Amino acid sequence: MQAWHFTEMPYPHLPPLDDIPSIRVTIPSKHYDPKIGSDLYNRYLDEHLIADELGLNIMLNEHHQTATCLDAAAPLMAAILARQTKKARICILGNPIANRGDPIRIAEEMAVIDNISRGRLDCGFVRGVPYEIFAANTNPTQTLERLWEGVDLVTKAWTTHDGPFNFEGRFVHRRNVNVWPRPYQQPHPMIWITGSSDYENIKKVAGRGYVFATFLQPHDKVKLMFEAYRSAMVERGLPNGAGTAFMPLVYTADNETEAERGAKELCWYLQAKTSPQFRNPPGYVGIDLNVKALQGAFSGRTDAVRAKGMEYLRDQGILVYGTPDSVAKQVKQFYDRVGGFDHLLMMQQAGFLDHKSVVSSMTLFAKEVYPQIKDLPRTKPAKEKAA
Amino acid sequence: MSSERSDRVSINGIALEVRRRGKGSPLLVLCGEEELEFDSPWLSDLAQKHELILPSAPGFGQSERPDWISNVDDLSYIYLDLVEKLGLKAVPVVGFSFGGWLATEIAVKDDSFISKLVLVAPYGVKLGGPLERDIADIWALPPADVLKRKWHDPDKGKRDFPSLPEETLRVVARNVESLARFCWDPYMHNPRLRHRLHRIKVPTLVVWGDKDGIMTPAFGKSYAGLIPGAHFKTVADAGHYPHLEQPAAFNAVLEAFIG
Numbered sequence: 275m276q277a278w279h280f281t282e283m284p285y286p287h288l289p290p291l292d293d294i295p296s297i298r299v300t301i302p303s304k305h306y307d308p309k310i311g312s313d314l315y316n317r318y319l320d321e322h323l324i325a326d327e328l329g330l331n332i333m334l335n336e337h338h339q340t341a342t343c344l345d346a347a348a349p350l351m352a353a354i355l356a357r358q359t360k361k362a363r364i365c366i367l368g369n370p371i372a373n374r375g376d377p378i379r380i381a382e383e384m385a386v387i388d389n390i391s392r393g394r395l396d397c398g399f400v401r402g403v404p405y406e407i408f409a410a411n412t413n414p415t416q417t418l419e420r421l422w423e424g425v426d427l428v429t430k431a432w433t434t435h436d437g438p439f440n441f442e443g444r445f446v447h448r449r450n451v452n453v454w455p456r457p458y459q460q461p462h463p464m465i466w467i468t469g470s471s472d473y474e475n476i477k478k479v480a481g482r483g484y485v486f487a488t489f490l491q492p493h494d495k496v497k498l499m500f501e502a503y504r505s506a507m508v509e510r511g512l513p514n515g516a517g518t519a520f521m522p523l524v525y526t527a528d529n530e531t532e533a534e535r536g537a538k539e540l541c542w543y544l545q546a547k548t549s550p551q552f553r554n555p556p557g558y559v560g561i562d563l564n565v566k567a568l569q570g571a572f573s574g575r576t577d578a579v580r581a582k583g584m585e586y587l588r589d590q591g592i593l594v595y596g597t598p599d600s601v602a603k604q605v606k607q608f609y610d611r612v613g614g615f616d617h618l619l620m621m622q623q624a625g626f627l628d629h630k631s632v633v634s635s636m637t638l639f640a641k642e643v644y645p646q647i648k649d650l651p652r653t654k655p656a657k658e659k660a661a
Numbered sequence: 662m663s664s665e666r667s668d669r670v671s672i673n674g675i676a677l678e679v680r681r682r683g684k685g686s687p688l689l690v691l692c693g694e695e696e697l698e699f700d701s702p703w704l705s706d707l708a709q710k711h712e713l714i715l716p717s718a719p720g721f722g723q724s725e726r727p728d729w730i731s732n733v734d735d736l737s738y739i740y741l742d743l744v745e746k747l748g749l750k751a752v753p754v755v756g757f758s759f760g761g762w763l764a765t766e767i768a769v770k771d772d773s774f775i776s777k778l779v780l781v782a783p784y785g786v787k788l789g790g791p792l793e794r795d796i797a798d799i800w801a802l803p804p805a806d807v808l809k810r811k812w813h814d815p816d817k818g819k820r821d822f823p824s825l826p827e828e829t830l831r832v833v834a835r836n837v838e839s840l841a842r843f844c845w846d847p848y849m850h851n852p853r854l855r856h857r858l859h860r861i862k863v864p865t866l867v868v869w870g871d872k873d874g875i876m877t878p879a880f881g882k883s884y885a886g887l888i889p890g891a892h893f894k895t896v897a898d899a900g901h902y903p904h905l906e907q908p909a910a911f912n913a914v915l916e917a918f919i920g
Binding site: 561564565567 | 728800801802803804822823825827830831833834835837838839840841842845846
């Protein structure tokens with residue numbers, strides 16, 4: 275089991291959230307104070323350096339036009355950390371390749387980071403959460419198709435070493451593709467893809483030997499996703515080094531009271547609201563899901579989570595908090611419930627959770643929890659082909 | 662009750678749904694993006710006087726949507742094939758909103774089969790600068806705001822989706838998806854179209870609801886001004902779908918022009 279430290283790098287110093295229609299997409303930047311913000315950037319980077327010293331890996335992401343995530347360009351943070359950290363693997367999860375529109379530029383950025391870090395990059399690709407469509411102004415339909423075309427082009431560019439090729443795909447046309455530098459890792463950095471309930475896509479991820487990651491989902495749903503992944507591994511063999519990843523919110527403390535306080539702070543992330551029109555852009559999900567939405571069955575994760583308390587979240591494995599032994603137990607329980615997984619992606623900072631608390635939680639995790647879960651067996655292919 | 666039938670017409674391998682309703686002189690109707698026309702009293706009234714030919718565009722209704730179709734320009738060529746296949750000649754054409762844009766894209770390419778052209782609050786062109794919103798952003802505005810802009814009486818635009826059969830909802834969801842596929846960017850217009858409008862030679866009437874909050878009547882008048890000899894009329898107390906909000910007033914305007 276590999277453990278990864280993560281923060282979305284939030285800017286929580288906002289007017290009361292009830293007075294803001296949407297913390298994403300439309301929130302005016304007058305609410306951003308550069309003096310506070312610059313301190314936050316440096317603080318969050320410091321926490322990643324501490325994670326490195328503690329023996330944790332580092333996960334980064336990016337979002338746009340939102341106070342929930344000041345990291346508007348994950349490759350920039352990764353580039354800084356590639357130089358400033360020593361041992362940690364650095365995972366960008368991920369590059370919004372369906373929205374950025376220029377896979378070759380991404381291939382170049384990632385190859386540079388992989389070289390500066392001497393092969394410590396894990397390279398995630400995401401199709402982008404719904405509201406990102408509005409910041410990128412990319413067509414909300416066919417995001418998955420654009421994701422895969424982009425990933426295939428990037429891997430082709432990374433692994434072609436005999437001079438240029440032309441690419442004329444469905445969405446991207448490039449001439450004389452000839453990426454310098456080639457990646458440090460050969461043939462290329464491990465690729466990660468995120469997803470939720472699209473099992474066919476999860477099987478595709480497994481079949482190509484990429485890591486599949488999912489965030490903040492209840493254990494019963496995660497189990498189905500990871501089962502889909504493992505079933506495809508049977509069909510197509512066990513890809514070396516790939517596996518599954520899950521992200522909960524994690525807060526580790528000396529005692530239960532302090533753990534609960536920290537966990538409550540982390541829940542700021544779950545309260546962040548987005549205007550309804552940005553939650554499900556037209557055609558972002560398929561017809562079946564949209565029919566359910568029209569029937570009124572659809573309720574976003576945020577809404578569902580808001581209605582339920584911390585105990586529920588803890589039971590589901592979405593929110594992990596407690597003393598080191600308790601946290602280890604919760605992680606193991608989740609591991610057992612989902613049939614095993616390989617990467618624990620920990621959102622250990624959110625909202626107003628301060629530097630001292632975050633460092634304390636990270637340190638306790640690294641020193642007292644990590645040794646208890648480190649040797650959990652890696653994901654194995656399913657024994658039988660799934661029906 | 663007027664008779665209705667629905668045909669599958671194959672155009673170069675794409676199966677299109679073409680409804681026919683009513684009796685009388687033929688009238689080609691290009692529906693709005695929501696295809697609200699089919700169940701409307703407005704359509705029943707019109708079917709008393711005309712044989713209505715109502716195709717669903719690729720991706721709408723039950724019509725297929727091959728992957729290569731990316732925009733309304735693409736759709737217009739499929740419609741030119743359809744018109745040829747149906748053998749339509751000297752037929753009046755009326756298009757609403759998205760269907761009005763489609764009718765315009767068709768007419769700039771070939772209007773030889775059109776006797777008269779009626780464009781009702783058509784999308785398709787942008788006249789202002791980069792920071793001017795000629796067309797309200799229906800995808801970025803809060804849904805309640807869009808409803809108010811679209812309808813003079815927003816209650817008329819409310820639909821109780823959970824009460825509708827799943828089959829209907831599948832069409833609704835697909836129509837929404839197809840509109841986004843074709844019209845997301847550039848938003849609801851084709852930058853080339855305004856430079857082709859001079860090619861329309863048939864008598865043209867542009868109709869606008871005087872309370873249209875998606876595109877103002879002033880914008881509509883400017884749009885009409887780019888089509889040689891086009892007339893411009895407004896319908897009182899109507900939003901973006903004047904035919905659905907004020908069927909009698911709208912049909913009077915329509916009949917006066919095509920009749």
